Amino acid sequence: MxxxxxxxxxxxxxxxxxxxxxxxxxxxxxxxxxxxxxxxxxxxxxxxxxxxxxxxxxxxxAQSEQLTGISFSVPVTTTNPGAxxxxxxxxxxxxxxxxxxxxxxxxxxxxxxxxxxxxxxxxxxxxxxxxxxxxxxxxxxxxxxxxxxxxxxxxxxxxxxxxxxxxxxxxxxxxxxxxxxxxxxxxxxxxxxxxxxxxxxxxxxxxxxxxxxxxxxxxxxxxxxxxxxxxxxxxxxxxxxxxxxxxxxxxxxxxxxxxxxxVFSVTNLFPNKVAAWDNGARPGSLSRGPASTTPTWEMVKSFPMKDGKKYNDVSGKYYTADTLQAYWLNRDPRFEKSVVWNAKLYPAAGTTSGYRQYTSVGVADALDSYGINPKSSTTSQNNNRYSGFFILKNSNLSLTQAQVQQYDVDYVVMRFAEVMLNYAEAANETAHTDDALAILKQIRQRAGIEPGADGNYGITANTREQVRQAIMDERNVELCFEGHRFNDLRRWRLFSLLHGKNKTGVEAIAINADKTEMPLTTARQMALNNQLTESNFVYRLQVTPQTGVTVNTLPETYYFAPIQQSVIAAANKIEQNKEWGGTFDPTIH
Structure with missing residues (x-):
């Protein structure tokens, strides 16, 4: 041997x-x-x-709509299957x-x-x-x-x-x-x-x-x-x-x-084994360089309100017609525990008391800014990778800026919430819909969503199809940024949610009390003193990235990847998948 x-x-x-x-x-x-x-x-x-x-x-x-970046910017081929x-x-x-x-x-x-x-x-x-x-x-x-x-x-x-x-x-x-x-x-x-x-x-x-x-x-x-x-x-x-x-x-x-x-985790321990989480999630001014990727407006919209209703559900207790201008108010508590938004309190170690994280171009630090405000004397260099938001979930804010590369939180491979949602999905598809709904209520109860008078935590689904959608929506929020979303969309054959779609960010522009635009010199000084809150800004949607390829390409043929041509050239008994010019059926038949 x-x-x-x-x-x-x-x-x-x-x-x-x-x-x-x-x-x-x-x-x-x-x-x-x-x-x-x-x-x-x-x-x-x-x-x-x-x-x-x-x-x-x-x-x-990043392959899904949760985070910025166009992973499928060019057509996949058998010689270059890419992402x-x-x-x-x-x-x-x-x-x-x-x-x-x-x-x-x-x-x-x-x-x-x-x-x-x-x-x-x-x-x-x-x-x-x-x-x-x-x-x-x-x-x-x-x-x-x-x-x-x-x-x-x-x-x-x-x-x-x-x-x-x-x-x-x-x-x-x-x-x-x-x-x-x-x-x-x-x-x-x-x-x-x-x-x-x-x-x-x-x-x-x-x-x-x-x-x-x-x-x-x-x-x-x-x-x-x-x-x-x-x-x-x-x-x-x-x-x-x-x-x-x-x-x-x-x-x-x-x-x-x-x-x-x-249920299972990989042990990390500084200095022998660390991970690049905080050093990729944090705003650049509090890290060792720009954030690697950021949450999209599409992900932000996915979080329900405190009553469990969708952000645009007119029957909701917290519904407001101007959803963009008050997007941070009265949301599912998981939102504030997962996402950093413009002017949010952000108590990272080493910052001043009451520190607020800004993202507005001309107001925020250049490493944190996002937007195209023409009145700004500086141009954001982050518009192709940022969105006006940052990831907060699983960040260890006890690390100072100098320590962000020492992130050694154990990597959770599987947790009980995933086990519960897997069970709920299988239960719903086998005529055990009540069991599936009970699981969803437990997930939402822990999240801190209000139970409501009916004790349903904002869940209105009752048919098999409606509960299926409710489970899909809940997985998107509960497991966000943990690496599940793309695989979920693939196994559900829902690439239609990605194919040909843009991703969107939210630009913040400082305003006066009378809603006129605030001079950026004034806004910048107030931001340095953490005096601007979320309501001191008006918000505008921007496509991100703003240049180059701005839409994903994921047609029906992408549910299975092609085996790279170099593999087949070296092993001619291996058939290519039928979607990619071969004879092998990758489904169960």
Whole structure:
């Protein structure tokens, strides 16, 4: 067996510590040593963990309408699949390492208990890796033996999409049978996959299997919904019985690490492992450079009002005809915990007491400004990436500007709110609409939305179709900026919400009490003293970006990515997807 290069994180291997992620950088290993030593076997596993789940990424939802940026600015091709695809070779390298781990664990001299724990994690990780490929391409070669890049042929046909789902479920069932039921927050093993995460992820996989993406001819009445409901209910009931729950404060879902809502998270710890969240989310004047992306007006409009009604619902308690000029008032409390808007109080460490964040060009710091006010002597350089808003959700405002690159909040891969919403979706599609509505009410109750006289938290949906839309809308808000929206739109076959559409920002222009425009010299001085509030501005919509390509291109053919032509050229048994000139049907048929 050849020596395989791999990389780990910490410095504790030789001291005998057995934590998955606490191992030094090693350039090579001897298989006969690794699979007879639990520490070395865990080090090998730690390398796979490090690549499997990613970390906080401020741009995870930039492909959707939640954040600025045109991810699909040019047509996707088989030679350049761009943002639609994930890297084929990188994923199969990960799978090769997992398969090697499974084979070697079984053949090594480790105790059976150690073997079971290793194998449980490896089976899960294999299903997790294939899930990323299948939701992108449809069926792929589901390889279960370690392919050697130098001697083994990688030129194997694709398994059908149905087979891939069956294999993923089988791997997850194997994992569930071997893993401990729960790794508690106080355990030294926190950060390892446990049975609860495997159960919840299996439920998610089955939700995808039933989805319109894979069943376009029968999107909502196919037989797979029954399995999705059974598994999602089982996962929800089991986790709830063990104490998983929505925590009280939505603002703390990640910042309060290892809380009752966290199903699985990746451990970060400065200085060994940090993430670029605050350094991409914060206004540029309080960070190490301009914000990477910002929330759109389309996302802002998605947040309901305090009574749970839509912002433009004339029957709402807080409805106002001039919605743009008072957009920040009386909104769902998740809005103020997720988004920074012009003149909002923003108590970042190192700022003065009562600091307000401004975005108006000519008023705000140049690194924060957005807009085209012709009366400004300076031109904003941010109009192609900014929107007049910034991300607040999951920001650690206790970090000073000098510390923003020290962000080490644990990355939440799955939380109980997602488990609940997955269950609600499957329940609604299988004639359990009352259960789905009960879940939505719990989500909104925790959010702080008013229950109303009827106790429905502003929910008026009662038919299957209406509740489906309510679940889609709730996911958009509850899980915003966490990387779910694009995948949701893809599995629901709703790229029509993105295709040919602009994204929009909101420009703020300072005004006097009589509504005339305030001289910018006056406005700037008042802003420096934090004296301008939201009502001291008038608001105008602007398309963002303002130059170049300003609309997304996501036609129906984009629900599955093409396999890159270079992959097919090197492996002629791999068929291209039929939407891209090939013969392979990526749906379930």
């Amino acid at each position: 050849k020596k395989i290069a791999f990389y780990i994180i910490s410095i504790l291997l030789l001291s005998g510590c057995s934590k998955v992620l606490d191992y030094p950088n090693l350039s090579r290993y001897e298989p006969d040593l690794v699979w007879n030593d639990p520490n070395l076997a865990n080090a090998y596993l730690g390398n796979i963990y490090d690549r499997a789940f990613g970390n906080w990424n401020i741009g995870l939802d 639609l695809s994930i890297d084929w070779g990188t994923n199969y390298t990960q799978i090769r390492l997992i398969n090697q781990g499974i084979i070697s664990t079984n053949s090594g001299a480790l105790s059976q208990d150690v073997k079971n724990r290793l194998l449980g994690q490896l089976y899960f990780l294999r299903a997790y890796a294939y899930f990323g490929l299948v939701k992108t391409y449809g069926g792929v070669p589901y390889i279960k033996i370690p392919q050697d890049r130098d001697t083994d042929s990688l030129n194997v046909p694709r398994n059908s999409t149905r087979e891939c789902f069956e294999f993923m479920v089988a791997d997850l069932d194997s994992a569930i049978g071997l893993l401990p039921r729960r790794v508690v927050a106080s355990s030294a093993d926190w950060g390892r996959i446990d049975g609860n995460f495997a159960h919840a992820f299996k439920a998610k996989v089955l939700l995808y299997k039933a989805s319109p993406q894979f069943n376009p001819s029968n999107p909502w009445n196919n037989n797979f919904w029954a399995d999705a409901y059974t598994q999602n209910k089982k996962a929800y009931d089991s986790l709830k019985a063990q104490g998983y729950a929505l925590i009280g404060d939505y603002a703390q879902i990640a910042l309060s690490e290892r809380n009752a809502e966290v």
